[in-house]
Amino acid sequence: xxxxxxxxxxxxxxxxxxxxxxxxxxxxxxxxxxxxxxxxxxxxxxxxxxxxxxxxxxxxxxxxxxxxxxxxxxxxxxxxxxxxxxxxxxxxxxxxxxxxxxxxxxxxxxxxxxxxxxxxxxxxxxxxxxxxxxxxxxxxxxxxxxxxxxxxxxxxxxxxxxxxxxxxxxxxxxxxxxxxxxxxxxxxxxxxxxxxxxxxxxxxxxxxxxxxxxxxxxxxxxxxxxxxxxxxxxxxxxxxxxxxxxxxxxxxxxxxxxxxxxxxxxxxxxxxxxxxxxxxxxxxxxxxxxxxxxxxxxxxxxx
Amino acid sequence: xxxxxxxxxxxxxxxxxxxxxxxxxxxxxxxxxxxxxxxxxxxxxxxxxxxxxxxxxxxxxxxxxxxxxxxxxxxxxxxxxxxxxxxxxxxxxxxxxxxxxxxxxxxxxxxxxxxxxxxxxxxxxxxxxxxxxxxxxxxxxxxxxxxxxxxxxxxxxxxxxxxxxxxxxxxxxxxxxxxxxxxxxxxxxxxxxxxxxxxxxxxxxxxxxxxxxxxxxxxxxxxxxxxxxxxxxxxxxxxxxxxxxxxxxxxxxxxxxxxxxxxxxxxxxxxxxxxxxxxxxxxxxxxxxxxxxxxxxxxxxxxxxxxxxxxxxxxxxxxxxxxxxxxxxxxxxxxxxxxxxxxxxxxxxxxxxxxxxxxxxxxxxxxxxxxxxxxxxxxxxxxxxxxxxxxxxxxxxxxxxxxxxxxxxxxxxxxxxxxxxxxxxxxxxxxxxxxxxxxxxxxxxxxxxxxxxxxxxxxxxxxxxxxxxxxxxxxxxxxxxxxxxxxxxxxxxxxxxxxxxxxxxxxxxxxxxxxxxxxxxxxxxxxxxxxxxxxxxxxxxxxxxxxxxxxxxxxxxxxxxxxxxxxxxxxxxxxxxxxxxxxxxxxxxxxxxxxxxxxxxxxxxxxxxxxxxxxxxxxxxxxxxxxxxxxxxxxxxxxxxxxxxxxxxxxxxxxxxxxxxxxxxxxxxxxxx
Numbered sequence: 001x002x003x004x005x006x007x008x009x010x011x012x013x014x015x016x017x018x019x020x021x022x023x024x025x026x027x028x029x030x031x032x033x034x035x036x037x038x039x040x041x042x043x044x045x046x047x048x049x050x051x052x053x054x055x056x057x058x059x060x061x062x063x064x065x066x067x068x069x070x071x072x073x074x075x076x077x078x079x080x081x082x083x084x085x086x087x088x089x090x091x092x093x094x095x096x097x098x099x100x101x102x103x104x105x106x107x108x109x110x111x112x113x114x115x116x117x118x119x120x121x122x123x124x125x126x127x128x129x130x131x132x133x134x135x136x137x138x139x140x141x142x143x144x145x146x147x148x149x150x151x152x153x154x155x156x157x158x159x160x161x162x163x164x165x166x167x168x169x170x171x172x173x174x175x176x177x178x179x180x181x182x183x184x185x186x187x188x189x190x191x192x193x194x195x196x197x198x199x200x201x202x203x204x205x206x207x208x209x210x211x212x213x214x215x216x217x218x219x220x221x222x223x224x225x226x227x228x229x230x231x232x233x234x235x236x237x238x239x240x241x242x243x244x245x246x247x248x249x250x251x252x253x254x255x256x257x258x259x260x261x262x263x264x265x266x267x268x269x270x271x272x273x274x275x276x277x278x279x280x281x282x283x284x285x286x287x288x289x290x291x292x293x294x295x296x297x298x299x300x301x302x303x
Numbered sequence: 304x305x306x307x308x309x310x311x312x313x314x315x316x317x318x319x320x321x322x323x324x325x326x327x328x329x330x331x332x333x334x335x336x337x338x339x340x341x342x343x344x345x346x347x348x349x350x351x352x353x354x355x356x357x358x359x360x361x362x363x364x365x366x367x368x369x370x371x372x373x374x375x376x377x378x379x380x381x382x383x384x385x386x387x388x389x390x391x392x393x394x395x396x397x398x399x400x401x402x403x404x405x406x407x408x409x410x411x412x413x414x415x416x417x418x419x420x421x422x423x424x425x426x427x428x429x430x431x432x433x434x435x436x437x438x439x440x441x442x443x444x445x446x447x448x449x450x451x452x453x454x455x456x457x458x459x460x461x462x463x464x465x466x467x468x469x470x471x472x473x474x475x476x477x478x479x480x481x482x483x484x485x486x487x488x489x490x491x492x493x494x495x496x497x498x499x500x501x502x503x504x505x506x507x508x509x510x511x512x513x514x515x516x517x518x519x520x521x522x523x524x525x526x527x528x529x530x531x532x533x534x535x536x537x538x539x540x541x542x543x544x545x546x547x548x549x550x551x552x553x554x555x556x557x558x559x560x561x562x563x564x565x566x567x568x569x570x571x572x573x574x575x576x577x578x579x580x581x582x583x584x585x586x587x588x589x590x591x592x593x594x595x596x597x598x599x600x601x602x603x604x605x606x607x608x609x610x611x612x613x614x615x616x617x618x619x620x621x622x623x624x625x626x627x628x629x630x631x632x633x634x635x636x637x638x639x640x641x642x643x644x645x646x647x648x649x650x651x652x653x654x655x656x657x658x659x660x661x662x663x664x665x666x667x668x669x670x671x672x673x674x675x676x677x678x679x680x681x682x683x684x685x686x687x688x689x690x691x692x693x694x695x696x697x698x699x700x701x702x703x704x705x706x707x708x709x710x711x712x713x714x715x716x717x718x719x720x721x722x723x724x725x726x727x728x729x730x731x732x733x734x735x736x737x738x739x740x741x742x743x744x745x746x747x748x749x750x751x752x753x754x755x756x757x758x759x760x761x762x763x764x765x766x767x768x769x770x771x772x773x774x775x776x777x778x779x780x781x782x783x784x785x786x787x788x789x790x791x792x793x794x795x796x797x798x799x800x801x802x803x804x805x806x807x808x809x810x811x812x813x814x815x816x817x818x819x820x821x822x823x824x825x826x827x828x829x830x831x832x833x834x835x836x837x838x839x840x841x842x843x844x845x846x847x848x849x850x851x852x853x854x855x856x857x858x859x860x861x862x863x864x865x866x867x868x869x870x871x872x873x874x875x876x877x878x879x880x881x882x883x884x885x886x887x888x889x890x891x892x893x894x895x896x897x898x899x900x901x902x903x904x905x906x907x908x909x910x911x912x913x914x915x916x917x918x919x920x921x922x923x924x925x926x927x928x929x930x931x932x933x934x935x936x937x938x939x940x941x942x943x944x945x946x947x948x949x950x951x952x953x954x955x956x957x958x959x960x961x962x963x964x965x966x967x968x969x970x971x972x973x974x975x976x
């Protein structure tokens with residue numbers, strides 16, 4: 001067996017293996033699977049009755065209804081299909097920041113790799129899209145377990161660099177994915193909010209289920225500096241000399257406003273938004289993510 | 304500003320510590336790789352001017368707090384007088400010291416007198432100018448400038464010792480101006496130490512205008528520093544003798560002492576006075592009332608010789624105004640010269656002047672007209688002149704006699720005459736028409752003068768005096784008594800030390816019943832006593848106003864073996880057989896001090912800095928300010944703390960820690976629907 005990358009923890013995988021990654025919306029797969037399809041199919045789950053029209057398969061005629069009503073009705077069942085998940089990883093320079101032991105990119109790798117492993121394990125297809133301002137890695141979704149190795153190898157190659165190209169990459173992705181899919185974004189979203197929300201709207205317009213892991217470092221949230229600091233931009237290498245005591249209030253105001261607008265926009269476009277600080281236990285983050293999606297599916301099924 | 308620990312002021316550069324720390328802090332910046340630059344740039348753009356101003360204010364208050372801490376540790380002293388240390392050193396400092404008796408006052412609980420306090424303050428302040436400035440002392444008692452070699456020994460100089468004199472500040476400043484004019488120093492400062500006693504400063508004097516003009520005309524810059532010590536003590540009393548008379552009465556020789564006691568407050572209590580008379584001591588218990596209390600004390604004399612004595616108050620805030628000195632001589636022979644046109648009137652006048660033939664101390668001597676030119680008027684205590692006024696040489700010699708202290712009482716004659724004496728002359732003659740319209744005296748001065756009440760408080764029977772004939776008195780004079788229809792009965796005209804009296808009627812049956820005695824005898828005897836005082840062998844002089852060096856005699860204090868200076872020290876002094884009682888000038892006991900604004904108006908146009916030392920306690924010399932400095936420092940630190948506090952209220956609360964938001968979006972329901 002090939003050696004597993006460090007961001008795939010066997011213990012975590014073993015504990016999460018019973019969890020199932022559910023789509024909140026009907027998916028369009030190419031094989032039968034565990035996810036609801038927008039089409040009628042041959043599953044055991046009853047969908048509706050409709051009048052017989054010539055050409056229909058008489059095997060699906062409901063003879064009991066005919067016996068009672070002397071009319072021909074066709075029984076229709078839900079179709080189950082597989083899931084196509086696209087994992088989008090922001091590889092811009094800002095993702096390389098981490099005040100503690102890990103960076104945002106490292107944290108995102110763990111989340112992404114684990115989710116990819118779970119997706120393949122449950123028989124669904126997974127693909128990744130890693131991009132920065134200059135380069136992009138795009139691996140289309142496949143169900144093959146050997147495909148997981150390709151994904152993990154690609155993840156190992158990405159490095160944080162350059163300015164973010166999240167907006168362009170998402171629009172491009174929305175255009176390229178023709179069937180309904182689950183799009184999971186891993187990013188710190190350090191870009192203008194409005195263009196980003198337009199991307200989300202674009203993806204939602206294409207009927208994709210959208211989840212956003214907004215990754216932040218606690219130092220970015222608290223901005224606790226007591227001495228003058230020269231801040232060097234991780235994306236452009238430009239620097240800014242600042243007196244934290246003077247600008248801290250304005251910084252926190254700006255950040256708060258950004259987070260509020262992003263959260264409100266995600267809610268508006270029905271994106272599954274999760275703000276994560278990278279000092280959190282990623283296993284718990286994933287477990288919560290999977291459980292809440294499972295609950296959401298059960299809830300929608302009961303309606 | 305003066306400091307008790309001035310070496311700590313070397314720590315003043317420490318005020319730069321906050322600035323240095325601030326700069327070091329900026330220099331010691333570290334570089335941080337940062338991702339959220341978009342918020343940082345926006346925050347930097349929006350960093351308001353107030354935030355930067357607040358940073359500078361915080362720095363300023365930190366600097367001020369350190370400054371005040373250093374100053375407080377240096378123990379600064381209060382007082383504008385000592386605050387002069389920062390002024391540039393003048394070439395000459397003229398110290399004008401008020402050595403009057405009132406400067407010996409001690410404040411409540413104080414151990415130093417005003418003069419000692421002033422000397423200490425001046426000595427401390429002058430210490431900083433030692434080596435850079437010359438010091439010249441001019442004291443109010445001698446007013447003779449003297450250069451001080453060692454300013455540290457200022458308080459040990461004889462010329463700063465206490466005196467019983469009064470100060471004449473205009474004269475003192477004039478002496479200083481004269482000295483400056485004569486010696487032409489460079490920049491000069493006058494340091495005046497005074498208690499601002501109004502009678503010493505004479506604010507009404509025209510001399511101040513001349514002094515201001517003289518100071519302004521000086522070529523060099525002259526500044527005046529006034530150390531004012533106006534504090535008064537309510538419990539202080541002063542004693543003075545307003546009159547001392549030796550009386551020869553039927554009871555024998557008596558000494559009549561008229562004393563005056565002044566107090567700071569309106570009160571009444573019993574005062575035990577100590578009377579010393581020719582080495583014998585006795586006590587007088589007085590029930591004194593009010594701020595100003597007058598008392599006449601009569602002491603029987605057992606000798607016909609002269610003597611001396613003093614009256615003393617118990618010790619109080621000022622020991623220099625508690626004693627009054629007196630001296631008296633043997634009873635003088637009171638000679639009366641009688642010049643009369645009418646023999647009968649002359650006899651009446653002689654009887655009034657020497658009523659007791661056995662009394663050899665009273666001699667009445669009629670002067671025939673042909674001896675008028677040869678009479679030695681100065682040996683007479685009184686001259687009674689009835690008839691036409693003296694003329695020519697006689698009038699001139701008589702005026703000299705009056706000027707030197709003699710007293711003349713004129714009565715009219717049958718002739719009006721054309722002459723006048725000291726501007727006064729006789730006018731028209733008028734007679735009462737009948738017995739029912741006799742002239743009578745209705746108003747006269749009963750408080751003072753020869754018609755005053757008796758010692759027992761009885762009035763002279765003036766209203767019973769019948770006058771059938773009178774003559775008008777023309778000229779400038781003081782009215783002492785008037786008839787019921789306004790013409791004068793008795794007038795007084797003063798010149799030099801003597802007086803000339805004019806009486807409108809004559810002790811003669813054709814004129815009046817003045818010869819009956821109840822009015823004429825007291826009138827003549829009182830004038831005789833007043834005129835006789837000139838002949839006494841003792842003098843009463845004011846301390847500082849008398850120049851004993853003008854006499855050829857050597858004056859020795861009668862009550863002490865130690866040598867005392869009669870110019871500055873009160874007491875009784877003897878030279879040969881002559882006694883002089885030297886007392887504080889009466890003006891030195893007058894209450895009232897000038898306000899600082901009045902001083903400034905007196906020295907209008909002159910650079911004047913006035914420091915008012917109101918506390919009289921010894922500790923008040925150096926009032927420390929470190930508490931105030933620490934208090935202000937505390938305020939500065941509180942302001943600094945307030946400035947560094949984060950803003951609150953009004954605006955949307957700013958989360959100091961943004962908790963991760965794990966709440967997922969919930970689009971499922973909408974999607975499912």
